[in-house]
Amino acid sequence: MTEQHPGGCLAHDQSGGVQRLVTPEREIREAVEAIKAEIAALEPPDYYASEYLASPNYSSRSAYGDSRIRVIVVHDMESSYQAGVSWLRNPSSQVSSHYAVGSHGENCQMVGEQYACWAVAYDNGFTVSIEHEGYASTGRYYTEEMYETSAKIAAGICHRHGIPPVRSTSHGICAHSDLGAAGGGHHDPGPYWDWERYLSLVKKYLSGGGVRPAPQKGLWRVQVGAFNQKSNADTLASRLKKAGFDTYVVKSGFWRVQCGAFSERKNAEELAAHLKKAGFEAFVRRS
Numbered sequence: 520m521t522e523q524h525p526g527g528c529l530a531h532d533q534s535g536g537v538q539r540l541v542t543p544e545r546e547i548r549e550a551v552e553a554i555k556a557e558i559a560a561l562e563p564p565d566y567y568a569s570e571y572l573a574s575p576n577y578s579s580r581s582a583y584g585d586s587r588i589r590v591i592v593v594h595d596m597e598s599s600y601q602a603g604v605s606w607l608r609n610p611s612s613q614v615s616s617h618y619a620v621g622s623h624g625e626n627c628q629m630v631g632e633q634y635a636c637w638a639v640a641y642d643n644g645f646t647v648s649i650e651h652e653g654y655a656s657t658g659r660y661y662t663e664e665m666y667e668t669s670a671k672i673a674a675g676i677c678h679r680h681g682i683p684p685v686r687s688t689s690h691g692i693c694a695h696s697d698l699g700a701a702g703g704g705h706h707d708p709g710p711y712w713d714w715e716r717y718l719s720l721v722k723k724y725l726s727g728g729g730v731r732p733a734p735q736k737g738l739w740r741v742q743v744g745a746f747n748q749k750s751n752a753d754t755l756a757s758r759l760k761k762a763g764f765d766t767y768v769v770k771s772g773f774w775r776v777q778c779g780a781f782s783e784r785k786n787a788e789e790l791a792a793h794l795k796k797a798g799f800e801a802f803v804r805r806s
C-alpha cells in the first residue's frame with residue numbers, strides 16, 4: 520500500500536522493500552512550532568471567565584497599529600451560545616471574540632486580552648470584544664443573568680485597562696454598530712440591548728470591588744496535557760499513575776489531564792518541576 524502525504528516523501532525500507540513515510544525535518548519543525556503556538560493559546564497568563572476555550576483566530580495587537588486597549592465592544596452572535604462559541608473557535612470562520620456570554624450566564628474567554636481577536640475589522644487593535652447569545656432584531660435572549668455576567672466581565676476589563684464605564688467609541692464601552700464601517704459595518708447588539716441597565720451594572724461592579732469576575736477559578740492545577748479525544752487523555756493519565764502521580768481527567772473545553780489542586784501557586788510549580796524531571800510536559804494553570 521502506498522501512503523500519500525503532501526510535502527513528505529516515500530522511501531523504500533532496505534529489508535523488505537516496504538514503503539514508508541519519511542517526514543522532512545522542516546515539516547517536523549513546523550509541526551512543533553504549531554503545537555507550541557497552540558499551547559501558548561491554551562495557557563494564557565491569566566483569564567477572567569468561567570472557562571478558557573482557546574480560539575486559534577487571533578493576532579498581535581500591534582499588527583493593527585493602534586494597540587492601546589481602551590474600548591469594550593458589545594456584540595450579539597445571532598445564534599445560540601453553543602453554536603456561536605463553536606463558530607468563534609473554528610479556524611475556518613476567521614472570526615473570534617475575547618469573551619462570550621450565554622443567556623443563563625454561562626461564559627468563556629477565547630482569546631487573551633493581550634492579543635487582538637478578530638471581531639471588529641480595522642478596530643481590533645484597541646478593543647476587547649464581548650459576544651452575547653441572541654438576536655439583534657428581537658433581543659429575545661438578553662436576560663438578566665446575561666447582563667449581570669457580562670457586566671462583571673466588562674467591569675474587570677475596565678479595571679485592568681483603566682476604561683471608564685461610559686458609552687464611547689474612543690474610551691469606554693460601545694456597540695459594535697457604533698464603530699461603523701471601520702468596525703465592519705455591523706448592526707449588533709441592536710435596539711433591544713438595554714444600555715442604561717448594562718452600564719449601571721458595570722459601574723456597580725467596578726465601584727463595588729468585585730472586579731475579578733472568576734466564579735469558578737481559584738485553585739492552581741498542574742496540567743500535563745489537553746486533548747480532543749478522551750481516550751488520549753486516559754492513556755496519558757494511566758502513564759502518570761504508573762509513574763506515581765495522582766492524576767485526574769477533566770472536561771473543560773478539552774479533555775485535560777491534571778495533577779494536584781493547590782491554593783498556593785508555588786506548590787503547583789513544585790509538582791510541575793517533579794513531573795518535568797519524570798519526563799512529562801507540565802504547565803501550571805488556575806481553574
Ligand SMILES: [Zn+2]
Nearest residue numbers: 594695705707
Ligand atoms: Zn458584532
